[in-house]
Amino acid sequence: MLNTLIWGLDQPIAAPLIARLHDEGVFCVKKWIVGESESKTPFFLEREGVEIIEDKLELNFCQGDLDFPPTWLDEKIRHYFPVILQNFARQFFYDRLPVYEFMNIIQIWVRYYYTMLARNQIDAVIFADIPHEGGRSILYPMAQAMGIPTLMLVPSGPFGTFAYCFSIEDYGRFADVPMFRTPHPEESEIRQDYKKDLYYMKGKHAPKQRKTLQYRLRKLASPRAFIKRKKDIFKSTLQKYGSIQEFLLKKVATCAMNYDEKKKYQANAMNCADKDVDFNCDYVYFPLHLQPEMTTDVLGGIYCDQLLAIEKLRAMLPPDWMIYVKENPKQTKRMRLDYFFKRLKLIPNVKYVDRSIDTYALMERAKFVATITGTAGWEAISGGKNALIFGRIWYETFPGVFQYHEGLRLEDITSYVIDHDALEQALHCYLEKTVDAVYSPAVQEAMPAFDAKKNDEKLEKFFRFIIPYMEEHQPHAAGRERK
Known part of the structure; x- marks a missing residue:
């Protein structure tokens, strides 16, 4: 039986099943890392035989008797540091720290997780998503380096399903994972057009609009609940800092800088935006990704630097071809400071088109679409347009998709014709x-007809399938030296 560390799966839609499988001996959950709010619910407070750990960013709990990792571990995970740094830099708690301080933080987390994995003889780590944000981005490469199998569940297209993989490197290819089910024929039908009905662009997931006075006044309809919620947030936030002084200094400084950066971003975006778009010239459409976001910051690899991808694209195009770049509708000033726009302007024949320009009109008339890991690539190929990708994405091996590499020829992309049946x-x-x-509750809430009982049965069937497969096919750390 696998000694397992589980990160996430802590919502009512999945948590009871995980506990039931533990109780029935499908696996042994030694550690379960859950959200701070979930850890205080009766469900987790009453769990016996499983150590519940709050998912925290601060290092206050990474103290005490921690083991020193072997020297080879640092050598194996150091190449992953750029991804780790990208994921820590997106967190407010670590906001604006210098690189050398990030290196200290990473090494403390490494000791913490090494102690946890080694002392508890963890045989497998299960993540409820591609590991990202702070600690998760460290735990993944550590488990891989120590020979501990990982299983990642990934909500991905089409809507209402999730993929699974044993490594980030295999996500999009899925060569290492077994077939789980036989889909219904209608699931494989693809409407041959570009536009898709995306749940994360609707309702509470839609791009945020400016808050009206009426919206703000609604909060005062229940003043006690509003005040209590604010007090709970303040108390929870304050616990992460060494003192009120430290919290206030960081909060005030951050608020002042955020205000200044927001104004600069709005000015830069307005000054760069161009409504004059020539649809008849030769161009490639490159819609920018929302950042920070896991799909770019982790699955994008080195191309979490989106401008690097645009620079690589520019180098493979004829000089007279244009690249039309359009901002993500959800993007804020995060990762769009002054030097982003200065660097963008240095790339020849790149036009930062106004947000009012229709994305599907840009897509339809482009020679092809380029993206890191975006839905735009899926929209393109399903409409018959080829796509160039720079990262890992679920449709990576589909007809019409080209993975960027040095030496990729432009004619390879432009001459390919997508066979819709093959797609x-x-x-x-x-x-x-x-x-x-x-x-994921976020996905469930967007489903018009959700059957909790059937969903639970399908989740249980999957775990009873995949855990024995991991025990049989993946050498795990139990009973052998990790090296």
Whole structure:
């Protein structure tokens, strides 16, 4: 039986199932890392035989008797440091720290997780998403380096399913994972057009609009609840800092800088935006990704630096071709400071088009679409347009998708014609390695007809399938020296 560390799966939609499988001996949950708010619910407070750990950013709890990792571990994970740094830099708690301080933080987390994994003889780590944000971005490469298998569940297309993989490197290829199900024929049907109905662009997930006075006054309808919520947030936040003075200094400084940076971003975006778009010239459409965001910051690899991808694209195009770059509708000033725009302007024949320009009009008339890991690539190929990608994405092996590499020829992309039947067959093969269930409340809430009982049955079937497979096919750390 696998000694397991689970990160996430702490919501009511999945947590009872995980506990039940532990109780029935499908796996042994030695550690369960859950959100701070979830850890205080009766469900987790009453758990016996499982150590519940709050998912925290601060290092206050990484203290005491911690083991020193072997020297080879640092050598194996150091190449992953750029991704780790990218994920820590996006957190307010670590906001604006110098690189040398980040290196100290990373090494403390390394000792903390090494102690946890080694002392508890963890045989497998299960993540409820591609590992990102602070600690998770460290735990993943450590488990890989120590020979501890990892399982990642990834909500991805099409809506209402999730993929699974054993490594980030295999996400998008899914060569290492077994087939789980036979999808219904209608699941593989692809409407041949660009526009898709994306749940994360609607309702509470939609791009934020400016808050009206009426919206702000609604908060005062229940003043006691509003005040209590603010007090709870303040108390929880304050616990992460060494003193009220430290909290106030950082908060005030950050608020002042945020105000200044927001104004600069708005000015830069307005000055750079161009409504004059020539749809008849030769161009490639590159819609920017929202950042910070896991799909770019982790699955993008080195191309979490989006301008690097645009620079690589520029180098492979004829001099007279244009690149039309459009901002993500959800983007804020994060990762769009002054030097982003200064560097963008230095790339020849790149136009930062106004947000009012229709994305599907840009897509339809482009020679092809370029993206790091965006939905734009899926929209393009399903409409018959080829896509160039720079990162890992679920549709990576589909017809019409080209992974960027040095030496990739422009004519390889422009001469390829997508066979729609082959595209549907590729989707069918992908769906064989997905689960037609959900474990994320955010996805569940967007489903018009959700059957909790059937969803639970499908999740249970998957875990009873994948855990024995991992025990049989993946050498795990139990009973052998980790090296």
